[in-house]
Amino acid sequence: MSAESGNLEKKDWTDAERLKLAAKLDAELDEYINSLEKKSYDEGWSEDRWQEEMEKHPFFMQKPPEPGDEISPLMEGLQQLKYGEDDNTPEELAANYKEDGNFNYKHRNYRLAILSYTEGIKTKCKDESLRAQLYNNRAASHFMLKNYRSCLNDCKMALKLQTNYPKALSRAAMCCYLTKNFEDCIELCNIYLTEHEFNSELSKILKNATLERKKQQREMRLKEMKEKKEEKEEDTLIEAIKQRGINIDLSNGHKSYELKDLEPQIPQLAQHRVKLDKRQRLIWPVMILYPETMQTDFIQSFHEDTPFMDQLEEIFEVPPPWDIGQRYIVPNLNVYFEGINKASVHKVDISRTLGTIIKQKQ
16 A cells, blocks of 8 residues: 555455465464363353253243242343332233233143232232232132132122123122022022023023022921921920929039930930820930949830839840849849939839839939
8 A cells, every 4th residue: 555645556466376375374273273272161051951951041941930949030030020019010910910820720720820810919900800800810710629619709809890790790600509509699690691691501500590499498498397396396395394293413503404404425325315205105215234243224215104123024034144143133133223413322113113213302
């Protein structure tokens, strides 16, 4: 280049000169490469860890991190962008949690979906339509887990925010049917079928709920009739005991007694409480103890007008296995009963009936 002119002067190269220059450059490059320090690169991932490390990167993850899992700084930063209260409005946060819940619901992770929708509800966003969707979607997750009562509660919340919400109405009706609340089920089905297009499934549920309600009402009537009958029978029984002047040991200190005070405390007689037969005779459960041999007999139905002797003759008609010496025969037997609070013992005249014995003053 000439300093005076400032113009580039081109040199004409011969082919030999070009080859010589190329050879020189190749030699210099080889020399430079050979002079480099030879060492292996050990700052990367080992062959058996590269897949694990790649899956920690949010762009290559196969599944989202589980609660409690360690997350990378990049993932943490992305979470802050998506869930940080400083970077998002309550409405944006609620929408983000709804999106997460929908993703988990789609992949049948219903419990994780419930957690996501719950976080969205906690934002208390002002968008009532969005809040209604969060409650409705959480209700759907509960329904899939057969948490029908929780599902129904969420449906009711969704309906408060958005009247006649179709999905919430239909799901609430199904929950009521499954929990045997047929009255509310019928009401919800009628609202849906009046306000929205025909739904064959709800129409079928309405029909079944109507039949089940009739059955339920019939069973309730029968139950009430039975309870009234039993109550009348109990009053008649208590009055019969009072009229006979029978002594009842009331350990609870009460002056009057109820039928529960007459329930046998012995397992063998538990289902054999005192009762009246068709002839209005009292039938008592009776326990007989044999202190000498530590043996026991249980008489489940002892008529009040049956002499004690007759019952004993029936018991010892065949000598019991434990009576080795066959000493237990009716003429040899002495019978006693305990007084109130087991404070006294009274001899029994076995020729008398059970009814007269239990009226004996203690």
